[in-house]
Amino acid sequence: MNITTLLDMAAEAFGERTAVVCGDSALSYAELRERAQAGAQAALASGARHVGFLDVTGPAAPVALFAAAYAGLPYVPLNFRLTPAELNELAARIAPAYLVAGPEFLPLLTPRADIQTIPRADFLALPAAEALPEPAEDPRAIAVQLFTSGTTGKPKAAILRHENLMSYIVGTVEFASAEEDDAIVVTVPPYHIAGISSVLSSTYACRRMVQLDGFDAAAWLAACRQHGVSNAFLVPTMLQRIVEHLQTSGEAPALPALRAIAYGGGKMPLATIERAMVLFPQVDFTNAYGLTETSSTIAVLGPDDHRAAAASRDPAVQQRLASVGRATMAVELQIRDEDGRVLGPNQPGLVFVRGAQVSGEYLAQGSLLDADGWFPTRDRGWLDGEGFLFLDGRADDVIVRGGENISPGEIEAVLLDHAAVADAAVVAMPDAQWGEGVAAAIVLKPGAQATESELQTLVKQRLRSSRVPQRILFKSALPYNETGKLLRRVLRQDFV
Amino acid sequence: MASLKAGSKFRSAVCDAQVMVIKAPAGEHTLLCGGVAMLTGTETAAAGAAADPAQLGGTLIGKRYVNADESLELLCTKGGQGGMVFDGAALEIKQAKQLPSSD
Numbered sequence: 001m002n003i004t005t006l007l008d009m010a011a012e013a014f015g016e017r018t019a020v021v022c023g024d025s026a027l028s029y030a031e032l033r034e035r036a037q038a039g040a041q042a043a044l045a046s047g048a049r050h051v052g053f054l055d056v057t058g059p060a061a062p063v064a065l066f067a068a069a070y071a072g073l074p075y076v077p078l079n080f081r082l083t084p085a086e087l088n089e090l091a092a093r094i095a096p097a098y099l100v101a102g103p104e105f106l107p108l109l110t111p112r113a114d115i116q117t118i119p120r121a122d123f124l125a126l127p128a129a130e131a132l133p134e135p136a137e138d139p140r141a142i143a144v145q146l147f148t149s150g151t152t153g154k155p156k157a158a159i160l161r162h163e164n165l166m167s168y169i170v171g172t173v174e175f176a177s178a179e180e181d182d183a184i185v186v187t188v189p190p191y192h193i194a195g196i197s198s199v200l201s202s203t204y205a206c207r208r209m210v211q212l213d214g215f216d217a218a219a220w221l222a223a224c225r226q227h228g229v230s231n232a233f234l235v236p237t238m239l240q241r242i243v244e245h246l247q248t249s250g251e252a253p254a255l256p257a258l259r260a261i262a263y264g265g266g267k268m269p270l271a272t273i274e275r276a277m278v279l280f281p282q283v284d285f286t287n288a289y290g291l292t293e294t295s296s297t298i299a300v301l302g303p304d305d306h307r308a309a310a311a312s313r314d315p316a317v318q319q320r321l322a323s324v325g326r327a328t329m330a331v332e333l334q335i336r337d338e339d340g341r342v343l344g345p346n347q348p349g350l351v352f353v354r355g356a357q358v359s360g361e362y363l364a365q366g367s368l369l370d371a372d373g374w375f376p377t378r379d380r381g382w383l384d385g386e387g388f389l390f391l392d393g394r395a396d397d398v399i400v401r402g403g404e405n406i407s408p409g410e411i412e413a414v415l416l417d418h419a420a421v422a423d424a425a426v427v428a429m430p431d432a433q434w435g436e437g438v439a440a441a442i443v444l445k446p447g448a449q450a451t452e453s454e455l456q457t458l459v460k461q462r463l464r465s466s467r468v469p470q471r472i473l474f475k476s477a478l479p480y481n482e483t484g485k486l487l488r489r490v491l492r493q494d495f496v
Numbered sequence: 497m498a499s500l501k502a503g504s505k506f507r508s509a510v511c512d513a514q515v516m517v518i519k520a521p522a523g524e525h526t527l528l529c530g531g532v533a534m535l536t537g538t539e540t541a542a543a544g545a546a547a548d549p550a551q552l553g554g555t556l557i558g559k560r561y562v563n564a565d566e567s568l569e570l571l572c573t574k575g576g577q578g579g580m581v582f583d584g585a586a587l588e589i590k591q592a593k594q595l596p597s598s599d
Contacts, residue, residue: 001502001503001516001518002503005516005571005573008573009557009558009573009574012557012574013557013558137501137503137504137505138503139502139503162503163502163503166518167518170518170560170571172598173597174558175557175558175559176557176558184597194599197599198599201597201598201599205597231597233598233599260596260597262596262597262598262599264598264599284596286596286597286598288598288599290598296598296599297598297599300596300598302596303596
């Protein structure tokens, strides 16, 4: 079992169809396979044990992903935003390696004998492979290794085996389901699980991938029009920027070919999705929830759920616009309390997931699955009576104040309700009396005013006194990573 | 008789069909396509192997084939004219799951 089967099938059935477009360059599915096999031959000849990738989104990313698979080696995309010291440390961990890099990133790597680097352009122009060995059929072979961002300590190497990824794709995507003219615009970075699952899903669907380097709302809209884009995946921040751009520029939201937008990778502000549904009434919106360790999507809030929530007067149904949907048919979900007891509907606890696509495994730490195959996501949440999953932050973000568990989410929601507040984040701060205390960082809307005591009073009135931030910092912006995830660990430093 | 392991590949002896095993019950089983045992690894078709005209229901690329209790699941990676039979029972296409595109 090997993910190369996905590309082999696409290349055999629709070899002439465009696989990937980026700027002026394009590859058909037959060419993508030919380039990937050429890359596999070069990687094997180098004696590498991993295929690394250090570049922005471009045709070299899907080529390198499949080249690694044809060579039977793990694919390890690296985050090009890391510092040279961090990058070289990760490179050392995958040596001996064959490492594809963009010209701007090559100088960041310290040369070493056991890492053969190849510039992106040379990698895409390798001589065609002569006779490649059949990749091993072992379903347990590692397909992808992703270094997690590492909230504490060294980055962990999450591993996804061929059986995890194949189970995910074959279980959730219909082969060749894309229409001839369909195209998906890809704006997630290549080292993100959504960037990898997007390549695999599109390949199996035989869908054209339109790649954009980085994200800019105006450029995204222009690319959608130019390429007749039918599908898009966005992180919430990107959708927010598109909505804001359309509002401020007055540009018409005319994207006649666009049929579907999937979003995930972080919490979607309710106002953003509501606004987007009005701006793009013809578009099917899907919220996809997943983790690196689960080979991407495990729960989906589909287009019908979105429309039902928007049209309903029943608060329980309306509220579902804020949920991440129901478990896909490929996995099961469970909510447990701190002691491992399974909880019933509407009882908040810790989210557990089980299914063949769930790897839940790290290279050094091993498998985190329990005896029955359940993986602790470390996300907090609850399931409603009909199985819709609501998330409430990470277990690690909970503030424990004098033995009481406080979720940052509910306090942030109150703060965001204040007319002057543009953005708010609540984190733990050290407290001599309570162990941990509640701290808040606030970004005010341009020209708006709010005092610390005013905001404290608001929280006290709506929640209770233990929830009141004992310290509030006013900032010009909150720290987010490139996929729109709030960097709470960075924020916590402000309150130490 | 053959043992079917997840990830292993089989091909028809009498048409173009190829499959990959997604899951299979343990032990030895018979897997036929077009009425003739499917081949794996370096096996080659017996001389004069011919399809049973009654077993040409076809196998479609991209479809998953299962037995009645779904203990066996095969992914067709290349289509062919033969239909598949596992331990004496014809395999059926697993119903496609309606899932909106999420990535």
